[in-house]
Amino acid sequence: MTDQTSVLDELPGDLMIWVLIVSELLVFGAGLLAFLGMRAMDPAGFAADQAALNRVAGAANTIVLVTSGYCAARAVNAFDHSLRAMRLWLAAAMGFGIVFLVVKWYEYAEKARHGIGIETSDFFTFYYLLTGFHALHVVAGLIIFALLMRWGTHRNLEAGAAFWHMVDLVWVLLFPIIYLVH
Amino acid sequence: MKYQTQKIAYWYFLAAMAVFAVQVLGGLWAGWIYVSPNFLSELMPFNIVRMLHTNALIVWLLLGFFGAAYFLVPEEAEREMHSPMLAYIQLGILLLGTAGAVVTYTFDLFHGNWLLGMEGREFIEQPVWVKVGIVVAALIFLYNVSLTVLKGRKTAITNVLLLGLWGLALLFLFAFYNPANLSLDKMFWWYIVHLWVEGTWELVMASILAFLLLKLTGVDREIIEKWLYIIVATALFSGILGTGHHYYWIGLPSYWQWIGSIFSTLEVIPFFAMMSFSFVMVWKGKRDHPNKAALLWALGAATVAFFGAGVWGFLHTLHGVNYYTHGTQITAAHGHLAFFGAYVSVNLAIITYAMPILRGRDPYNQVLNMASFWLMTGGMSFMTFVLTFAGTVQTHMQRVLGENFMEIQEGVHLFFIMRWVSGLAVVIGAILFIYAQLVPRREIIEPTDQYESEGA
Numbered sequence: 001m002t003d004q005t006s007v008l009d010e011l012p013g014d015l016m017i018w019v020l021i022v023s024e025l026l027v028f029g030a031g032l033l034a035f036l037g038m039r040a041m042d043p044a045g046f047a048a049d050q051a052a053l054n055r056v057a058g059a060a061n062t063i064v065l066v067t068s069g070y071c072a073a074r075a076v077n078a079f080d081h082s083l084r085a086m087r088l089w090l091a092a093a094m095g096f097g098i099v100f101l102v103v104k105w106y107e108y109a110e111k112a113r114h115g116i117g118i119e120t121s122d123f124f125t126f127y128y129l130l131t132g133f134h135a136l137h138v139v140a141g142l143i144i145f146a147l148l149m150r151w152g153t154h155r156n157l158e159a160g161a162a163f164w165h166m167v168d169l170v171w172v173l174l175f176p177i178i179y180l181v182h
Numbered sequence: 183m184k185y186q187t188q189k190i191a192y193w194y195f196l197a198a199m200a201v202f203a204v205q206v207l208g209g210l211w212a213g214w215i216y217v218s219p220n221f222l223s224e225l226m227p228f229n230i231v232r233m234l235h236t237n238a239l240i241v242w243l244l245l246g247f248f249g250a251a252y253f254l255v256p257e258e259a260e261r262e263m264h265s266p267m268l269a270y271i272q273l274g275i276l277l278l279g280t281a282g283a284v285v286t287y288t289f290d291l292f293h294g295n296w297l298l299g300m301e302g303r304e305f306i307e308q309p310v311w312v313k314v315g316i317v318v319a320a321l322i323f324l325y326n327v328s329l330t331v332l333k334g335r336k337t338a339i340t341n342v343l344l345l346g347l348w349g350l351a352l353l354f355l356f357a358f359y360n361p362a363n364l365s366l367d368k369m370f371w372w373y374i375v376h377l378w379v380e381g382t383w384e385l386v387m388a389s390i391l392a393f394l395l396l397k398l399t400g401v402d403r404e405i406i407e408k409w410l411y412i413i414v415a416t417a418l419f420s421g422i423l424g425t426g427h428h429y430y431w432i433g434l435p436s437y438w439q440w441i442g443s444i445f446s447t448l449e450v451i452p453f454f455a456m457m458s459f460s461f462v463m464v465w466k467g468k469r470d471h472p473n474k475a476a477l478l479w480a481l482g483a484a485t486v487a488f489f490g491a492g493v494w495g496f497l498h499t500l501h502g503v504n505y506y507t508h509g510t511q512i513t514a515a516h517g518h519l520a521f522f523g524a525y526v527s528v529n530l531a532i533i534t535y536a537m538p539i540l541r542g543r544d545p546y547n548q549v550l551n552m553a554s555f556w557l558m559t560g561g562m563s564f565m566t567f568v569l570t571f572a573g574t575v576q577t578h579m580q581r582v583l584g585e586n587f588m589e590i591q592e593g594v595h596l597f598f599i600m601r602w603v604s605g606l607a608v609v610i611g612a613i614l615f616i617y618a619q620l621v622p623r624r625e626i627i628e629p630t631d632q633y634e635s636e637g638a
Binding site: 008015016019020023026027030031034118119125126128129 | 408411412415416419420435436437440441443444445447448451
């Protein structure tokens, strides 16, 4: 029994956050596979719709989110010597997270102006489902960081940062597959 | 029995087993109508028999859950129940409501009356006055159990149990909301039906299983709790949005097809975790508990739930598959094995474990009880295979080749006969089980060696 618990106890943060992270990766992974499967059935339609996406915004958001992830990692490190530094790094991470959402909002508004919605085509159903779910996770991450500002312990911070890196990782997979590859 | 108020569970379990008997006999009747469609149709039309079969199932499972709560909460909280009187009043209300619903269904009394007549939505057909009774009973129950837990020791098992039972009761409130728009009606209907069996009930099941494994295997509480939290987390993660797999063809936006397919596929995970959990705990366990039948039922519940709910559920959950199989005998196959594996078996497990303790005896009729396990599980598995074959033939002939529904029913007649025979095995098993619980004869299993049972 001890051998079973010790491996899990070595995980940074909390076991439950890793259960969540694995579950999230399964969902986004399945979503991306389904997207690729549907694209294989209609390559021309998907390529035409993909051309309507704003690649510059997507690329900018990639840089923004990865930078935010860096700040979150620094916040975890800073906690041991300075609470103030931890909060500053966390605030920076949150700032970049908000920038990400603003850019996302701009993208969605731009699509709406052209009359594009979730029911427009299979491509856009996946576009909105995957990036929409992802954006909701960014919002969740911001809430987690806000809570950590007040109730940050080393363990909690590790768990929060692990969640945020998952959000990062998912975007790094979504961006090339949805915006770029054809 | 450590606490006097655990005795409340005894009456709940008795009531549960009585309704269980009614349920399986109703099943036998409904199954025979498939074989011989005009059987007593003037007396009891098929839809009423089926309604009794499914509603009796829900009622007795809930009675079992309540009984399980009254049995394990005092032991976990380490104190007597807040009020035994309230618990008996709750049982009275539930039984009165059940009787009222059955009589109203059978004779279709007060047809169309908003308060007294049946409401006609599958599973929540109960007349409004019965629904109000259910809510009152649920409030009494939650008040009683929550107060006991709040005043006593709080454990992961009671936390999860309460989360499940509170969720279950709150979701039932959607039964009072019946929009005129059929799509919306169905959408909210699933808030009860789906979020019960693929959400809150899973929590109840996991906590009962955890309690049983704690007692039967003697594994450390800390390890049991860790597993319990993982099961709960994965169940809620997958189950809540998994509701989407009911939204494919009822008029909701088509993106639900992907949300439903992906999340409900992950619903296999908590059931796989429950099965692994049970076997790992037994494997690691150091206690040789004399109630082997309870252990058999607990392991059986986790295993058959994985196959019935997990595998057979996944079989037709992807929308591309469900487009063809929706509402065929495949659904019936899944429904039977899932309910039997997950909720029937876990109830029979806790009843098997608790009854000897409640009656102050050693575990009796072990062999008879285990025989009933194999009869019921074997019968139900056979029924599942038979219905799966019938459903596959039906799907192909009706949905692919476009043949007439009633002609196909003729074509799969042989399967319906086999289904009835396997149902008969289940009914005999159920009667054996009830007999084994109620009529102690003599010790069959030798009391375990003292040295061994302490796991030295």
